[in-house]
Amino acid sequence: MPELALKPAFNPSTPNPYLPQVATVLEVIQETHNIRSFRVRLDDEQAWASFSFEPGQLGQLSLFGVGEATFVINSPPTCKAYLQFSVMRAGEVTTALHGLQAGDKIGLRAPLGNSFPYNDLKGKNVIFIGGGIGMAPMRTLLLYMLDNRRDYGDISLLYGARTPQDLSFAYDRADWLGREDMRTVLTIDAPAEGWEHKVGLIPNVLTEMAPSPENAVAVTCGPPIMIKFTLQALGKLGFKPEQILTTLEKRMKCGIGICGRCNIGEKYVCIDGPVFTYAQLQTMVNEL
Secondary structure (H helix, E strand, O other): OOOOOOOOOOOOOOOOOOOOEEEEEEEEEEEEOOEEEEEEEEOOHHHHHHOOOOOOOEEEEEEOOOEEEEEEOOOOOOOOOOEEEEEEOOOHHHHHHOOOOOOOEEEEEEEEOOOOOOOOOOOOEEEEEEEHHHHHHHHHHHHHHHHOHHHOOOEEEEEEEOOHHHOOOHHHHHHHHHOOOOEEEEEEOOOOOOOOOEEOOHHHHHHHHOOOOOOEEEEEEOOHHHHHHHHHHHHHOOOOHHHEEEEOOOOOOOOOOOOOOOEEOOEEHHHHOOEEEHHHHHHOHHHO
């Protein structure tokens, strides 16, 4: 048996990485029937003033007496008023989180994990391809790029879901559709009354859009079946594995690479991810 690559334990002279900071819920947004976004702020003003993160990094939200779960920070680093997390109701912790109201207290451990290589993307054309709640990890990068628009080339967004009611971030979509410095395409799986945008599965619409792989990077997040066929579509369009970024959502516990809950071979999603290139994932395929 090969020797395990052990991750170092935390240094007892540094703050306890398992200890969450207390944060207050400022606002709760009902995105869809089973997704809510929470805008939160650390109670410790000194900690809040020094808090920083990069697009794609994670946070652990905890409810005292219930549990803790991992979510991407989907507000951009350029937003200094709050951190936003979007939560799909799926289990005990997420159901309890859905019961939160403005003014309630939660625990927060953040930032965790790696980030999108936003500096390496400067000067490149970027196409975002998101399905359902998969828009959340990309939202932070997209908003950051729009806030630093001159640094990047063409920006395109393809965002889809099963029905119009399953699309999140309505408050962003109107702005995205109206901007002249990005291309936004919305799609749903089947026709719906009043829907004025594309109808079709995301990989099929992506093929119709036919983005050029020249000096481009594709960022895609969504349900596994969508990702599978989106990767195939990108390959047919000429995108190389090194030009495709995605995120993994393998369940995490400690968030600092100690418990081994999220390991894939020698990789730990909580510290080596959640952002990976498709080329990296191909080397991990036998472990996924």
